[in-house]
Amino acid sequence: MTSAAAHRTAPASEVASPCISVCQMDAGSGYCVGCLRTLDEIAAWSVLDVDGKKAVLAALAGRRAEQAKRSR
DSSP: OOHHHHHHTSOGGGSOOOOOSOOOBOTTTOSBTTTOOOHHHHHHGGGOOHHHHHHHHHHHHHHHHHHHHHTO
16 A cells, blocks of 8 residues: 555544644634634534545645735
């Protein structure tokens, strides 16, 4: 099995949560101040499969970039 195939079959629990224990929702953006997830993403995390978790993580990168632009 190639490493790519092994990665696709990894249990969803092996995808680390982006939570950094700074749990406070920003009313303006609707994102958690600590991890930049929405309430729906936070609530669904434990039942998402690997692809779902990766999709959330990919969205976070864009949110971080947006946040950096706004704070300049």
